[in-house]
Amino acid sequence: MDIRGWVFIVVLVAFTAFTTVVLGRYMAGIYGEGKAPGDRFFLPIERFFYRTCGIDSTVEQRWTGYAIALLAFSVVSVLFLYALLRLQSVLPLNPTGMPAVEPGVAFSTAVSFMTNTNWQSYAGEATMSHLSQFAGLVVQNFVSPAVGLAALVALVRGIARRRANTIGNFWVDMTRSVTRILLPLAFVFALVLVSQGVIQNLDGFTEVTTLEGATQSVPGGPVASQIAIKQLGSNGGGFFNVNSAHPFENPNGLTNFLSTWALFSIAFASVDMYGRMVGNRRQGFALIAVMGVLLLGSIAINVWAEDAGNPNLSALGADQETVSDVPGGNMEGKEVRFGPALSAVWAASTTATSNGSVNSMHDSNTPIGGLIPMINMKLGEITPGGLGVGLTGMLVFVFLTVFIAGLMVGRTPEYLGKKIQAPEVKLVVLYILAMPFVVLGFSAAGVLLPSGLEGQLNSGAHGLSEILYAFTSAGNNNGSAFAGLTATNSFYSPALGLAMLVGRFFLIIPVLGIAGSLVRKQTVPASAGTFPTDRTLFAALLIGVILVVAGLTFFPVWALGPIVEHLSL
Numbered sequence: 001m002d003i004r005g006w007v008f009i010v011v012l013v014a015f016t017a018f019t020t021v022v023l024g025r026y027m028a029g030i031y032g033e034g035k036a037p038g039d040r041f042f043l044p045i046e047r048f049f050y051r052t053c054g055i056d057s058t059v060e061q062r063w064t065g066y067a068i069a070l071l072a073f074s075v076v077s078v079l080f081l082y083a084l085l086r087l088q089s090v091l092p093l094n095p096t097g098m099p100a101v102e103p104g105v106a107f108s109t110a111v112s113f114m115t116n117t118n119w120q121s122y123a124g125e126a127t128m129s130h131l132s133q134f135a136g137l138v139v140q141n142f143v144s145p146a147v148g149l150a151a152l153v154a155l156v157r158g159i160a161r162r163r164a165n166t167i168g169n170f171w172v173d174m175t176r177s178v179t180r181i182l183l184p185l186a187f188v189f190a191l192v193l194v195s196q197g198v199i200q201n202l203d204g205f206t207e208v209t210t211l212e213g214a215t216q217s218v219p220g221g222p223v224a225s226q227i228a229i230k231q232l233g234s235n236g237g238g239f240f241n242v243n244s245a246h247p248f249e250n251p252n253g254l255t256n257f258l259s260t261w262a263l264f265s266i267a268f269a270s271v272d273m274y275g276r277m278v279g280n281r282r283q284g285f286a287l288i289a290v291m292g293v294l295l296l297g298s299i300a301i302n303v304w305a306e307d308a309g310n311p312n313l314s315a316l317g318a319d320q321e322t323v324s325d326v327p328g329g330n331m332e333g334k335e336v337r338f339g340p341a342l343s344a345v346w347a348a349s350t351t352a353t354s355n356g357s358v359n360s361m362h363d364s365n366t367p368i369g370g371l372i373p374m375i376n377m378k379l380g381e382i383t384p385g386g387l388g389v390g391l392t393g394m395l396v397f398v399f400l401t402v403f404i405a406g407l408m409v410g411r412t413p414e415y416l417g418k419k420i421q422a423p424e425v426k427l428v429v430l431y432i433l434a435m436p437f438v439v440l441g442f443s444a445a446g447v448l449l450p451s452g453l454e455g456q457l458n459s460g461a462h463g464l465s466e467i468l469y470a471f472t473s474a475g476n477n478n479g480s481a482f483a484g485l486t487a488t489n490s491f492y493s494p495a496l497g498l499a500m501l502v503g504r505f506f507l508i509i510p511v512l513g514i515a516g517s518l519v520r521k522q523t524v525p526a527s528a529g530t531f532p533t534d535r536t537l538f539a540a541l542l543i544g545v546i547l548v549v550a551g552l553t554f555f556p557v558w559a560l561g562p563i564v565e566h567l568s569l
Contacts, residue, residue, distance in 0.1 A: 001303055001307055001341040002341070004341075004342075005303065005339075005341035005342060005345070008257060008342060008345065009299070009345065011257070012257065012260060012261060012264075015261055016261060016264045016265065016268055019261075019265050019268075019269065020265075020268040020269050020271070020272050020288070021272060022269075023265065023266065023269035023272075024268075024269040024270070024271070024272025024273045024275075024276065024284075025272070025273075025276065026181075026269075027181065027266075027269055027270065027272075027273040028272075028273045028276035028277050030176050030180050030181065031153045031156075031173065031176070031273070031277065032276075032277060036176070036180070037180070038180050042176075042179050042180050045179060046172075046175050046176070046179060049175060050171070050172075050175075053171070055171045055172075057169060057171065057172050059169065060166035060167070060168055060169050061166055061167065061168065061169055061170060062165055062166055062167070062516060063154070063158075063167050063512045063513060063515055063516025063519075064516070065170075066154055066167055066168065066169075066170045066512055067508075067509055067512045067513075069170040069171060070147060070150065070151070070170055070508065070512075071505070071509075073143075073147070073170075073174070074114055074115075074147065074504075074505075077110075077114045077140060077143065077144075078110045078111060078114045079110075080136075081109070081110040081113060081114065081136045081137075081140060082106050082107055082110040084131070084132055084135065084136045085100070085101040085105075085106040085109060085110065085128075085132055085136065086100050086101060086103065086106050087100065088100060088101065088128070088129040088131060088132045089129075091129065091131050092131060093129060093130040093131035093202065094129035094130065094131060095130065095202070095203065095204030096129075096204040096205055098127065098128065098129045098132075101122075101127060101128070101132070104488060104493050105121060105122055105127075105488060105493075107497065108121060108488075108493050108496065108497045109121075109122070109137075111497045111500050111501060112479065112497075112500055113136075113137055113140035113141070113144065113235075113237075114140055114144060115144065115477050115500045115501065115503070115504035116144035116145055116147075116148060116233075116234065116235060116354065116386055116387075116389075116477050116504070117236075117356070117473075117474060117477040117478065117479045117500045117503070117504075118141075118230070118235045118236040118237035118356055118479040119237075119356070119473065119474060119479045119481070119487075119496060119500065120237045120238075120241075120479070121487040121488050121493070122241075123240075123241035124237075124238065124239050124240055124241060125219040125221070125239065125240050125241065126241075130202055130221050130222060133221060133222055133226060133239065134222045134225060134226065137226065137237075138222070138225060138226050138229060140235075141226065141229040141230055141233050141235045142178050142182050142183065142186075142229055142233065143174065143178060144233070144235065145177070145182065145233035145234055145235065145266075145386065145387035145388070146174045146175075146177035146178045146182060146387075147174060147388075147508075148234075148386055148387045148388030148389040148392075148508075149173070149174075149177040149181070149270070149387050149388040150168075150170055150173035150174045150177060150388065151388050151389065151392060151508050151511055151512060152270060152274075152387075152388035152389070152391050152392050153168060153173050153277075153388075154167040154168055154170075154173070154511075154512055154515045155167075155392050155395060155511050155512070155514065155515040156273075156274055156277050156278065157277075157515065157519065158514065158515030158516065158517070158518040158519040159278055159395075159415070159416055159418060159515075159518055160277055160278045160279065160416075161519050162521070162522050162523055163520060163521070163522050164519045164520065165519070165520065166519070167512070167515045167516060167519055181266065182229065182232065182233060182266075185228075185232050185265075185266070186225070186228040186229040186232055186233075187228075189228040189231070189232060189258070189262060190224045190225050190227070190228035191224075192258065193224040193227055193228060193255060193258075194224045196251050196252060196254060196255050197247075197248075197251040197252070197255075198223055198224040198227060198248060198249060198250075198251060198255065199220055199221070199223045199224065199248050200222055200223055200224040200225060201220045201221065201222070202220070202221070202222065203220030203221070204219075204220060205217040205218065205219050205220070206218045206219075206220060219240070219248075221239060222239075223239045223240075223248055223249060226238065226239050227239065227244075227249050227250075227259070228262075230243075230355075230357060231259045231262035231263055231355065231357065232262045232265065232266060233266075233387060234263065234266075234267060234353050234354045234355045234385075234386040234387050234390075235355065235356075235479075236350065236354075236355040236356025236357045236478065236479040236480065237356060237357065237479055238357055242358070243357050243358060244256075244259060244346070244357045244358060244359040245335050245358060245359045245360060245361075250359060252337070253337070253338075256337075256338060256342065256346075256359065259357075260345065260346060260349055263349050263350060263353040263355050264349070264353065264384065266387055267353055267384035267385060267386070267387060267390055267391075268288060268291070268384050270384070270387065270388065270390075270391050271284050271287050271288050271291070271384060271391055271394075272284050272288070274287070274391060275287075278416055280416065280534065282534035283416070283533065283534050285534070286533065286534045286535070286538065286539050287391070287394055287398075289539055290394070290539050290542050290543055290546075291382065291383045291384045291394065293539075293543060294352075294379065294382075294383040294543065294546070295348070295349075295352050295383040295384070298348045298352060298372050298375065298376050298383070299344070299345055299348040299349070301368065301372050302344040302345070302347055302348040302368075302369055302372040302373075303340075303341050303344040303345060303348075305344070305365070305366045305368035305369040305372070306330050306334075306340040306341065306343065306344040306365060306366060306369045307330065307340055307341060307344075308330070308366070309330035309340075309366070310330065310332075310366060310569065311569050312569055313330075330366070332364045333360055333361035333362075333363065333364020333365065334360045334361075334364070335359050335360050338359060338360070342359075343359060343360035344365075344369060346358070346359045346360065347360065347362055347365065347369065347372070347373050348372055348373065348376060350373075350478075350480060351372075351373035351374075351376040351377050351381070351478060351480060352376040352381065352383045352384070352385070353381070353383075353384060353385060353386065353390070354381040354385050354386030354389065354390060354476065354477055354478050355386075355478070355479070355480075356473065356478045356479025356480040357479075357480070358480055358481075361483060362469070362480060362481070362482050362483070363466065363481075363482045363483035363484055366566070366569075367461075367465075367562040367563070367565040367566035367569070368562065368566055370465060370469070370482065370562050371558060371561075371562035371563065371566075373469075373480065374465075374468065374469055374472055374558070374562065375550065375554075375558075377472045377473060377476040377478050378435075378436075378439070378472055378476070378550050378553070378554050379546055379547075379550050380393040380396075380397070380435065380476065380546075380550075381393065381476050381477075381478060382394040382397065382546070386477065389477070389507065389508065392507075392508075392511045393431075393507070396428050396431050396432065396510075396511065396514075397542060397545060397546050397549075398415060398533065398542060399415060399420050399424060399425075399428050399514070400425075400428050400432070400545060400549075401538070401541055401542045401545045402414065402415045402420055402531060402533065403420050403425055403428070404541075404545060405531050405538075405541065406420070406531070409529070409531075411529050413531075414524065414530060414531075415533060416523070416533070417523030417524050417525070417526070418518050418521050418523060418524075419521065419524065423517045424514050424517055424518065427510040427511075427513045427514050427517070428510075428514070430506070430510045431506075431507055431510040431511065432549065434502055434503075434506035434507060434510075435475050435476060435502075435503055435506075435507065436553045436554070437502075438471065438474075438475045438498070438499045438502045438503065439468070439471045439472050439475040439476075439499070439554075440553075440554075440557065442471045442475075442495045442496075442498075442499055443464075443467050443468050443471050443557065445491070445495065446467040446470075446471070446491070446492070446495070447464060447467060449491055451489060451490050451491035452467070452491045452492070454486070454489060454491075455485050455486040455487070455489045455491060455492050456484065456485060457483075457484040457485065457486075458484050460565075461560065461561050461562070461564045461565040461568070462484075462561075462565055463484070464557075464560055464561040465482065465561040465562050465565065466482045466483070466484035466485055467485065468557060468561055469481075469482035470482060470485055470487065470492070470496065471495070471496070471499055474496040474497075474499035474500050474503065475499040475500075475502065475503040476503055477500060477503045477504055
């Protein structure tokens with residue numbers, strides 16, 4: 001990696017650390033008790049929304065009511081988006097006359113954007129009207145991460161409150177997430193993107209003459225507004241088929257840096273917010289340290305793998321050395337403006353944050369460069385993961401770790417004064433098993449069923465990696481693609497849609513159940529036998545538990561896919 005890569009990483013870490021503290025304080029005020037920042041401006045707007053929808057914002061909900069409201073909103077979101085895509089041919093703001101989206105693609109797209117997966121089995125610029133883009137997809141890019149943040153805040157209240165019955169109001173938490181966090185940040189970020197050349201208009205295709213004298217159709221549309229929230233909201237995808245590898249979405253080095261920072265900004269700030277809301281910022285710092293170690297480790301390995309390149313190409317005389325003044329190195333599938341190192345940084349970052357956008361093609365990575373994004377997702381995308389759901393996943397591993405530590409010393413496990421007992425452990429187990437069940441189950445079906453094999457482009461170890469990556473991405477609501485699959489055939493389209501639903505709701509609902517169980521408990525005072533959870537020892541144990549759980553679950557299939565492919569080079 002050249003000096004540009006080192007500067008990029010150092011500045012990225014410093015900028016993320018600064019915004020984590022500033023934004024974390026702001027978010028803690030928004031979700032805390034009493035007056036919230038921005039009440040004078042935002043509260044009248046929110047009250048108008050509550051009155052229009054018949055919502056009593058002063059009434060809090062038990063966890064069951066919270067979960068029902070979350071599920072009901074998600075169902076309505078799918079139905080609305082599906083109808084919009086199917087009817088786009090007769091609706092306005094369709095300057096290029098896009099036809100109605102095919103039923104299977106419309107359903108999988110609606111499920112994908114509602115679950116914050118943003119898996120796109122279509123070329124956006126050639127499939128979606130402008131109305132579908134900003135009234136359908138962009139709206140879901142705001143509300144789906146807001147649902148994740150609401151679930152996190154509910155869990156935090158369950159940990160922080162004592163002998164209570166309620167965990168907040170879903171409609172208030174989701175609304176404040178949109179109006180006070182996502183909308184303001186996305187508005188400013190979109191303006192920055194426009195200033196750097198990202199297009200933002202309602203034009204159709206423009207015919208231009210190239211330098212060679214040929215004619216080319218250049219698409220227009222509301223791009224910057226979608227790119228801003230897709231990065232900030234851990235959504236992924238994009239307006240164009242190749243999303244952040246397209247110069248209309250990601251024009252230069254500055255936008256590449258800011259887009260990478262946007263992946264981490266709110267997610268890491270949520271961890272600082274958590275420490276403030278439970279009244280112990282050291283807890284937040286400990287989790288940030290765990291996330292940082294795992295994230296930087298994945299980035300380092302990925303950069304090494306892509307910088308090293310393919311030894312078979314070196315044997316043929318291809319120069320894969322990366323130097324500062326020549327866009328050389330392992331450039332297969334890479335964007336020439338960014339090179340292998342920054343492409344590897346993005347690949348690790350986007351799969352660690354449940355984002356799924358790409359600035360290079362992961363299918364062209366080295367076997368290890370493809371394995372690391374898979375590992376990031378199979379850890380549960382907790383480093384730091386998607387908005388809200390990443391930290392909830394980390395807290396589930398925290399509960400599991402304190403339970404294991406309690407077994408070691410023969411003591412009832414506790415976390416922040418709350419006993420972790422049988423009801424919580426059962427929900428933790430359900431949470432941890434749900435994602436591997438769909439990933440491994442559907443991957444096995446993909447290599448056994450004729451329709452699964454028909455959708456493959458490659459065979460052997462790499463073909464298995466393509467199938468495994470697809471269901472890992474769908475089951476973890478990531479949305480990035482390894483390519484090489486016909487994801488719209490009779491098997492993959494419904495299977496991926498089901499994996500997205502399980503990966504979203506079979507994880508969120510157990511988290512709300514844990515919140516409902518913990519909120520009713522009284523805290524017990526710390527004693528000499530209490531295992532401190534804000535120290536280095538606990539952080540190391542937590543990292544060990546995360547890696548062991550993922551390794552025991554997925555190592556056999558990794559060995560059959562990317563590992564054996566690497567050993568065969």
